[in-house]
Amino acid sequence: MEQQTRTSARPLGAALKPRQLTMMGLGSAIGAGLFIGSGAGIQAAGPAVLISYLVAGTLIILVMWALGEMAAANPDSGAFSVYTAKAYGPVAGATVGWLWWLQLVVVIAAEALGAAGLLATIFPALPVWLMAFVFIVVLTAVNLTSVKNFGEFEFWFALLKVAAIVGFLLVGFALLFGLVPGVQSPGLSNFSGAGFAPSGFGGIATALFVVAFAFGGTEIVSVAAAETAEPARSVKKAVRTVLWRILVFYIGAIFVIAAVVPVGSAGLKSPFAAVLDAAGMPGAATAITLVAVAALLSALNANLYGASRMAFSLAERGEAPRFLASVSKGRVPVVAVLASVAFGVVTVVL
Structure with a gap:
């Protein structure tokens, strides 16, 4: 009965596929x-730092397993905001939802400007503000289409990043095993003696702040579950595969970087490019910059989706202005999308 009360006359779609x-x-x-x-x-x-990633990865696994169980049992666009409200009351639920929404709208603006800034290092003639505005307009348009089109767009965006990391791992391990012609393997000397943890336990603890930020974003699976066909099966598969893939990609990539690039090296400012440069690959910096731009835009796209769905859920529960629950004929919360991207537009103008 509660679900029927909260559901609008024209609910959101359920067209996202498990993949x-x-x-x-x-x-x-x-x-x-x-x-x-x-x-x-x-x-x-x-x-x-590998220890930091393992600690944070373990926490992510535990949280996502629990969140996945709740999302499968009760798929809702408000996800953890709704679950918090059921456990601790509407004030706690609304607080969690609004804090997450506010975080995402700020991140949306930062990602648009960050992607534009990176692209400007390759094409300096293009104004940063103009590129950021174009990114926001295009990805807003993507989010205003049906959720099926959004899901397909994000699928290929994410696949590009995954392919880039797989390619990086192949090059990195070939370098470490001495399989790159004309390039001597750096070996594992960076892992020996005091060089493994030069700053001791304090350094490992400090790195956890960076690592925790890096793992952020996996929770969007629980938000998207509400618009997925067969959510129980889809969420179970998504949580299981996302967790092991993230750990493999993160741990594998960090292992390669730490083995190739020594602590204190200027190459750590762009660690992926530093490894590819060490392997003697021309144009590595440009290639990684373009991948990083794609990574930021993919995250912007997904975060705009998540922010709009959280705003929609809050409005349905009476914790946000009711007009945010307006849904188009394509079953997209149009007003919530526009409200969520507005901060990014203002930031670009400023």
Whole structure:
């Protein structure tokens, strides 16, 4: 009865496919935190940052297992906001929902400007504000189409990032095993002696701040469950595959970077490019920059989706202005999408 009361006359669609849900969770977690922030983690803890990733990864597994169970049992666009409200009351639920929404709308603006700033290093003639505005307009248009089209767009966006990381791992391990012609393997000397944890336990603890940020985004799977066909089966598959893929990609990539790039190296500012440069691959910096731009735009796309669905859910529960629950003929919360992207537009103008 409660579900019927909250559901609008024209509810959201349920057209997301399991593969799209899986890639959405994977793509949201693979962003600037991995491509750029991983260098900061290694700088803080040395190769011992792998311990930080394992600790954070374990916590992510436990949280996502629990969140996946709740999302499968009660798929709702408000996800953890709704579950919090059921456990602790409407005030707690609304607080969690609004805090998450506010975080995402700020991140949307930061990702648009960040992607534009990175692209400007390759094409300096293009104004940053103009590129950021174009990114926002295009991805807003994507989010205003049916959820099926959004899911397909995000699927290919995320697949690009996954392919880039797989390629990086192949090159990295070939370098470590001495299989790159004309290039001597750096070996595992960075992992020996005091060089493994140059800053001790304090460095490992400090790196956890960077690592926790990098893993953010996996929770969007629980939000998208409400618009997925057969949510119980889809969420179970998505949570299971997202978790092991993230751990493989993150741990594998960090292992390669830590083995190749020593602590204190200027290459840690762009760690992926540093590894590819060490392997003697021309144009590595440009290629990684373009992948990082795609990573930021993919995360922007997914975060705009998540923010709009949370605003929609809050409005349905009377915790936000009712007009945010307006749904188009395509079963998309149009007003919630526009409200969620508005901060990004204002930021670009400023």
